Amino acid sequence: MLQPNRYWQTSTIASSLSQADLLNQLIDEAEAIVIGIGAGMSAATGFTYIGKRFTDAFPDFIEKYGLLDMLQASLFEFEDRQEYWAFQSRFCLLNFFDQPVGQAYVDLRQMMSNKNYHIITTNADNAFYAAEYDMDKVFRIQGEYGLWQCSEHCHQQTYQNEALLREMVEKQSNMKVPEDLVPYCPKCGAALEVNKRTEEKGMVEDGHFHEQKDRYEQFLKENKDKKVLFLEIGVGHTTPQHIKHPFQQMTEKNEKALFVTMNQKEYFIPRNIRPRTVRIDEDIEEVLHRASSK
Numbered sequence: 165m166l167q168p169n170r171y172w173q174t175s176t177i178a179s180s181l182s183q184a185d186l187l188n189q190l191i192d193e194a195e196a197i198v199i200g201i202g203a204g205m206s207a208a209t210g211f212t213y214i215g216k217r218f219t220d221a222f223p224d225f226i227e228k229y230g231l232l233d234m235l236q237a238s239l240f241e242f243e244d245r246q247e248y249w250a251f252q253s254r255f256c257l258l259n260f261f262d263q264p265v266g267q268a269y270v271d272l273r274q275m276m277s278n279k280n281y282h283i284i285t286t287n288a289d290n291a292f293y294a295a296e297y298d299m300d301k302v303f304r305i306q307g308e309y310g311l312w313q314c315s316e317h318c319h320q321q322t323y324q325n326e327a328l329l330r331e332m333v334e335k336q337s338n339m340k341v342p343e344d345l346v347p348y349c350p351k352c353g354a355a356l357e358v359n360k361r362t363e364e365k366g367m368v369e370d371g372h373f374h375e376q377k378d379r380y381e382q383f384l385k386e387n388k389d390k391k392v393l394f395l396e397i398g399v400g401h402t403t404p405q406h407i408k409h410p411f412q413q414m415t416e417k418n419e420k421a422l423f424v425t426m427n428q429k430e431y432f433i434p435r436n437i438r439p440r441t442v443r444i445d446e447d448i449e450e451v452l453h454r455a456s457s458k
């Protein structure tokens with residue numbers, strides 16, 4: 165993978181460094197860092213969508229539908245709106261409003277203090293808020309579990325009502341919330357749903373979303389000819405169009421850029437950027453913790 169090159173001093177000694185030291189050196193040497201964060205980062209720091217965290221929260225849904233994974237379950241076609249909200253209200257408290265701080269997010273934030281960086285994430289959980297990031301530097305391209313949208317996408321506005329979600333969790337029984345708690349679109353009367361992107365319909369993108377998108381694009385533009393580190397952390401292959409592919413394409417276009425992929429799984433790397441690719445395959449939380457403690 166990473167070959168010695170004239171732009172990055174670190175590239176000449178890379179093979180002698182531990183993965184945490186290598187990451188630190190590259191971050192120190194970079195003029196700009198674009199960080200892409202996927203589900204693997206949240207999973208590495210304890211916010212898993214499978215196992216005990218799922219089975220403890222949704223034993224009834226698992227028994228009824230044989231669901232295997234909380235993220236898949238959140239996209240399931242439930243019987244009706246009352247059942248949909250019985251699931252989503254619990255899901256949104258667990259993965260957003262009541263989500264605790266993740267150590268890997270704290271470590272990464274500390275590593276970025278005083279750095280020129282920007283983040284794009286496909287995660288819709290609350291990990292960045294919980295770890296007190298500067299949210300002007302985070303672009304949440306796949307929405308947020310804390311927001312709602314019109315299921316017909318009749319207008320580009322999102323809504324939030326944490327108190328109502330808590331009431332749904334409290335008052336649900338037999339996997340249904342009371343009918344009068346089901347929220348509807350104030351404009352067209354269609355059902356509201358959790359703010360998320362689907363292949364068929366896309367996603368409601370309001371002013372808040374476009375501000376985030378503009379800031380991210382501005383950062384890419386301002387730094388496009390610099391020594392940029394494209395650092396993807398826990399990015400799989402579910403939606404490669406948001407992080408993985410653009411990062412690889414931008415690396416290819418800028419000969420000074422490096423592509424760093426932190427993932428225990430190995431994914432295909434286009435041949436043109438292989439000499440400028442660094443793969444960090446040790447545990448994400450451990451590497452970030454060691455790197456941030458130096």
Ligand SMILES: [Zn+2]
Pocket residue numbers: 314315316317318319349350351352353354
């Ligand atoms: Zn509507």
